[in-house]
Amino acid sequence: MRAPRAAYPLTWRVMDVLERLAAIVWPSSxxxxxxxxxxxxxxxxxxxxxxxLVQIGDTSLRTLDTNTFLMSESxxxxxxxxxxxxxxxxxxxxxxxxxxVIVTVITxxxxxxxxxxxxxxPSSALRKFLLVALFLPFFIGQVVRAYGWLIIxxxxxxxxxxxxxxxxxxxxxxxxxxxxxxxxxxxxxxFAVLMLAPALTAIPGELESAAASLGAGWTRxxxxxxxxxxxxxxxxxxxxxxxxxxxxxxxxxxxxxxxQDFIANAIYDQFFRTSDQGMGATLSLMLVAVGSMLVGVxxxxxxxxTLAMTGDRK
Amino acid sequence: MGVVAADxxxxxxxxxxxxxxxxxxxxxxxxxxxxxASFDLPQGRFLTILGPSGSGKTTLLRMIAGFDRPTSGEIxxxxxxxSAVPPHKRAIGMVFQKLALFPHMTAAENVAxxxxxxxxxxxxIPEKVERYLDLVRLGGYxxxxxxxLSGGQQQRVAIARALVFEPDLLLLDEPLAALDRKLREExxxxxxxxxxxxxxxxxxxTHDQREALVVSDEIIVMNGGAIQQKARPVxxxxxxxxxxxxxxxxxxxxxxGRIVELTSTQAVFESNGVRxxxxxxxxxxxxxxSCSGALRAEQIRIAPxxxxxxxxxxxxxxxxVDCIFEGDRVVYExxxxxxxxVLMRVFDHDPESHLQFGPGDEVRLGWNARDMHVFQK
Ligand SMILES: Nc1ncnc2c1ncn2[C@@H]1O[C@H](COP(=O)(O)OP(=O)(O)OP(=O)(O)O)[C@@H](O)[C@H]1O
Ligand SMILES: [Mg+2]
Numbered sequence: 209m210r211a212p213r214a215a216y217p218l219t220w221r222v223m224d225v226l227e228r229l230a231a232i233v234w235p236s237s238x239x240x241x242x243x244x245x246x247x248x249x250x251x252x253x254x255x256x257x258x259x260x261l262v263q264i265g266d267t268s269l270r271t272l273d274t275n276t277f278l279m280s281e282s283x284x285x286x287x288x289x290x291x292x293x294x295x296x297x298x299x300x301x302x303x304x305x306x307x308x309v310i311v312t313v314i315t316x317x318x319x320x321x322x323x324x325x326x327x328x329x330p331s332s333a334l335r336k337f338l339l340v341a342l343f344l345p346f347f348i349g350q351v352v353r354a355y356g357w358l359i360i361x362x363x364x365x366x367x368x369x370x371x372x373x374x375x376x377x378x379x380x381x382x383x384x385x386x387x388x389x390x391x392x393x394x395x396x397x398x399f400a401v402l403m404l405a406p407a408l409t410a411i412p413g414e415l416e417s418a419a420a421s422l423g424a425g426w427t428r429x430x431x432x433x434x435x436x437x438x439x440x441x442x443x444x445x446x447x448x449x450x451x452x453x454x455x456x457x458x459x460x461x462x463x464x465x466x467x468q469d470f471i472a473n474a475i476y477d478q479f480f481r482t483s484d485q486g487m488g489a490t491l492s493l494m495l496v497a498v499g500s501m502l503v504g505v506x507x508x509x510x511x512x513x514t515l516a517m518t519g520d521r522k
Numbered sequence: 523m524g525v526v527a528a529d530x531x532x533x534x535x536x537x538x539x540x541x542x543x544x545x546x547x548x549x550x551x552x553x554x555x556x557x558x559a560s561f562d563l564p565q566g567r568f569l570t571i572l573g574p575s576g577s578g579k580t581t582l583l584r585m586i587a588g589f590d591r592p593t594s595g596e597i598x599x600x601x602x603x604x605s606a607v608p609p610h611k612r613a614i615g616m617v618f619q620k621l622a623l624f625p626h627m628t629a630a631e632n633v634a635x636x637x638x639x640x641x642x643x644x645x646x647i648p649e650k651v652e653r654y655l656d657l658v659r660l661g662g663y664x665x666x667x668x669x670x671l672s673g674g675q676q677q678r679v680a681i682a683r684a685l686v687f688e689p690d691l692l693l694l695d696e697p698l699a700a701l702d703r704k705l706r707e708e709x710x711x712x713x714x715x716x717x718x719x720x721x722x723x724x725x726x727x728t729h730d731q732r733e734a735l736v737v738s739d740e741i742i743v744m745n746g747g748a749i750q751q752k753a754r755p756v757x758x759x760x761x762x763x764x765x766x767x768x769x770x771x772x773x774x775x776x777x778x779g780r781i782v783e784l785t786s787t788q789a790v791f792e793s794n795g796v797r798x799x800x801x802x803x804x805x806x807x808x809x810x811x812s813c814s815g816a817l818r819a820e821q822i823r824i825a826p827x828x829x830x831x832x833x834x835x836x837x838x839x840x841x842x843v844d845c846i847f848e849g850d851r852v853v854y855e856x857x858x859x860x861x862x863x864v865l866m867r868v869f870d871h872d873p874e875s876h877l878q879f880g881p882g883d884e885v886r887l888g889w890n891a892r893d894m895h896v897f898q899k
Contacts, residue, residue, distance in 0.1 A: 436626050
């Protein structure tokens, strides 16, 4: 009795039963449908998103009746008209757009040398240090980090105290545009480095040696070899930073102190302060439109292929 | 035109030393990758550095190219010390083991790159690129992207790119290692042809002894970071300077023994009671010391037991253990009881006698004293 059981362990029998059950539920003639079945979760998610967008689109066409605090029954383009004509919205949109472009440029400028050093350094100790320094902020979270900046940059903060020691009167470092941009850059840097590092790793170090032996100094090697070859990474990182900072909420709210609202803050106010869902929905759709347009422009300028998303081998 | 210029340049400076390596060493921490390497290479020569894996060949080449700075010693190019000169200021063309072609450029752009970087007159660039693509037989392939070329074609783009700016020195780091044998042998001859045509001083690194013998004017054999021998291929083969070189190049039998008699040229040693005579190839030999006699597999003649090998100075009897047919030759493994049962490898190239012996056959081996090189053990 023992011998056959050892030759055919219990777990295998269990698997057999499971397989037979599976065959009843999902006969092998259905096999060809399997890939489509695996696509289902993604389709469901995207479908829900579309449903949500339709809902938002519907809401954006209704105005708030300030007497009854109810949404109007009939459709109107009044919200869109307000967004396009009232200067407040233009200011917020402009601030967000310009801000996210500035943040993207600065972040890429800072992230590139960081990623390059991390990938190319021969010292594994330095590489580990750079990686840990990169990941540490992730564990802290965005809101906590922003509050950290309040502590450091506030009027009674560490920076101003240090300045006070050398006799400099307190400077207002917070609640202005540069503070928000600064916070955003600091928040985005790890994302950019993490997106650039694989792209740089994919460039063999030998190419740089080859360029040197062919007569290119460091700067020209960088310009003609490293930069063009890291374009997919730069475009990818740029897109992520651009969209994330364009839609960011916490940093402008905390470091801007209500004076430096980005689009997301304006949307929040409409939904939860003035309860004007119609206006909030309109702004949301505008944000989606602007974001998509930006991504479209980047793709047109650099081509989607630069993201290494072409079918064949690079 | 440039080809002609190169010829003139070469003719004008025949026997001038192009590269001089003096006591160069490289230590990575405790690892001495290269130790006390010294050699001179005259203008226009083709030198091959040959050695087993990890013997320091790449390290030596990278120091000459300028990617690594020697921890001791100095390298001179055209008489000038170059330790302080960065790679892009040296006129050295290098073909890397993995080619290192720029994937975002076409073949022609790759070849034009060094000309642009070295600020050649922009009007002359297209014509030069075309001429060098022709030289490596890739005329008309200039517009192809690198990934649209075959392995051998990419190889040749890399060669054209390393040569197009007419460097003083061409360095090749095993660029043929990845190719299949047939293509590799073709490319070896191609290298030889181009090098002769341009007269450019060349240092080639390989662990393929056949390649070293075929393409080189001179060979340096390295082991454990140290240069073992520098010689013409035929001399390195016929007169190895030590047991390592004898073993590394060709198929060699070693017979161990003790010196009994020594003249300035000849060494007589006893192996298991048998008196053997050979050339004293090692200055450190002395009577009474243990030694080993190196004998190439193709220097041994094989005959049936009792066969007449009268013209040969040393004759021993043995038994065939194995025979391997390799097409143009048969390799016999033969056990020799008189020499403590040592296994000797013997080549038989005679097409008439191919496979005349099989395992178990009793045979007789013979060789001449001048083919046995005796080294200290
Ligand atoms: N950057 C380095 N750090 C530490 N040790 C190194 C380094 N580069 C090479 N070495 C060591 O130096 C020795 C020589 O290496 P090298 O690459 O020159 O060998 P090689 O002769 O080119 O071998 P192969 O034929 O396998 O390419 C090896 O033992 C290697 O491990
Ligand atoms: Mg090597």
